[in-house]
């Protein structure tokens with residue numbers, strides 16, 4: 365596996381791959397790789413000839429009081445996992461390479477980022493869409509693979525890709541879960557043993573809310589009891605439990621074919637989403 369840390373070297377590598385007529389897939393990550401990331405890599409390998417994984421903990425998507433410094437960093441283990449998975453190239457830019465002095469551009473998608481996680485984390489999605497636009501321009505992949513766990517992020521990236529004519533096929537992959545149902549996330553590494561036990565209340569609350577909605581009960585009741593059950597289980601704050609349309613992310617007030625239940629809640633210092 366080739367590790368590339370300079371934009372010019374990346375462009376040379378991409379041109380060489382393109383010259384062979386190969387289809388290129390990008391899997392953007394912030395590292396601390398787990399089986400969910402490896403499933404994205406596998407899907408990318410199924411759909412393309414050459415897979416490039418990026419690892420970049422993007423400071424622009426963290427607010428001033430968020431966990432940029434505490435974000436797990438496990439580069440050597442990540443490298444070993446990617447090597448074992450047969451990944452061809454690792455794109456590993458530094459912050460200075462990604463955002464050289466004078467960098468002054470922000471890519472903003474309108475509306476979609478203002479709700480759910482965006483309401484709790486102002487500016488977060490501008491950071492995401494700015495770095496993803498850069499990654500798309502740097503790699504110019506045919507496809508890019510993202511997890512569905514951050515459903516809002518996926519919806520925003522789909523909008524961004526259409527609006528800016530990137531011509532990249534965006535693939536969303538269902539969330540990978542631990543045996544007890546907790547969604548795999550790099551941030552799970554920051555949970556204490558006690559918090560890890562409590563964390564499973566999040567997927568359970570969503571499953572219960574789904575059953576309530578499917579039984580024809582009011583959506584508001586399902587959401588309120590999910591929120592209450594998270595606090596009762598030991599979550600400290602709940603940013604939201606919402607039932608929304610999968611594409612527009614507008615709230616749904618009754619069961620809809622395209623409805624998605626989404627939640628974000630904080631356990632100690634760790635914010636979990638599902």
Ligand code: PAF
Pocket residue numbers: 392393394420422425492495496514517
């Ligand atoms: O989902 C993530 O890991 C990040 O938000 C992404 C898409 C790699 C952008 O930094």
